[in-house]
Amino acid sequence: MRNERIIIIGAGPCGLSAGLALQEKGCDPLLIEKNNIVHSIQHYPLHQTFFSSSEKLEIGGYPFPSIERKPKRHEALVYYRHVAQRSGLRIQSYEKVEKVQDARGSFSVFTRTKDGQECRYEAEKIIVATGYYDNPNKMHIPGEDLSHVFHYFKESHPFFQKRVTVIGGKNSAVDAALALEKAGAEVTVLYRGSEFSPAVKPWILPDFYSLVRHRKISMIYEAEVQHITPAEVVYAQNGQTFRVEADFVFAMTGYHPDHSFLRNMGVEVEPETGRPVHDYHTMETNKEGIFIAGVIAAGNDANEIFIENGRHHGERIAQAIVRG
Structure with a gap:
């Protein structure tokens, strides 16, 4: 078992941004990612062009140069890899967090690596930045699961x-x-x-x-x-x-966050909106010590939060944790 002060679940742009904001405050968070960093962007179509300009996708003060004003998928992958490498963030990829349990003043985090090894961590604070792209909205009709x-x-x-x-x-x-x-x-x-x-x-x-x-x-x-x-x-x-x-x-029916994952941690979710109950100013949920970052804060409305605004969640979280 390893002891950590802060664990961030998810190493997408908003998880990385939260890690950088904490790093700037003198913290050394551990990021645990079930695939590799910015996996959702890797999932984008090969030709994908972002809606936003490159400066609105920047995190941690690292400049994002791009050939055109609106960068493409491959440029974003290069940029976020560069940030992860330059910053020295501690990132454990291909390790899936299976559950988080309250451990009387801290949290027990249970994970499984890609080779099946089970691991356990103890952490004082948890930041959930898991996004939604892994959970497509199903139509629940016959034939939806056919191979084509x-x-x-x-x-x-x-x-x-x-x-x-x-x-x-x-x-x-x-x-x-x-x-x-x-x-x-x-x-x-x-x-x-x-x-x-x-x-x-x-x-x-x-x-x-x-x-x-x-x-x-x-x-x-x-x-x-x-x-x-x-x-x-x-x-x-x-x-x-x-x-x-x-x-x-x-x-192409959209995607949604994993509500069950949050609920199993003790986080309340509004039934109509799918929005986790949280303080907008600190991003702390109703479960003390558990924070959320990125699009998962928007619940079912994935068009409310993007990288552009979700990247700022980490700053609020870092300030709240440091204030203690």
Whole structure:
């Protein structure tokens, strides 16, 4: 068993930012990450361009140079690796935190490494910065778990000259549809809304609408997907049932935080919003000694907190811990 003063669960941008803020205050936190650092960004499509400019993604005062004003996925990966290396943060990757238990004035943290080894730590403070990208929103329909159905989009090349249905109406769905069409796929987009979400990046919609007008992408609104077969997607629209042929399906339906992980620590979660109960000024939850950082603080609304504002949570947490 190892004793630590502060353990940060998650080494995404907001977890790293919290670690840097604590480091600046003279603390030496341990970050435990079940994959590798900024795993959610590594999951992004290969061509992904960020919504924000590079300076709004900076953490710990480290400059983020990029070729264009809005950096791409690979530039962000390089930047955050550089920060982790330069800062000397203690990061244990490929180690999953399985549970955290109250230990009368401290916390017992139980983990498992990638080779199956079980480890235990004692910590005075816990910071949960686990994000939400590992938990896709399921549609809970027959066929969703078939092997040709995906909740993540990585690259378009494998789908050249294939019939691909994209389900969803936010950034990830539009990005996937554009990339798939460019690679020569026959693309159909199904969305249950009557128009796209206002959160969609405005500079990508003109290209999308142009492709729809020229019938290079088939766009179907108010489509409620009913089930998926090995060859089709079945949906309802205006009381009628329709089918679209599909070799592959991308269900880009969003993601959510792991509420059960927090609840098992004793953190209360608002039932309607999925928002963990916490003090906005300190980011401390109702469970004394447990803090949250990043998008997990937004609950079910993943469009409320991004790297740009979540990176500042670490400063609030560091000040609260140092004040004691």
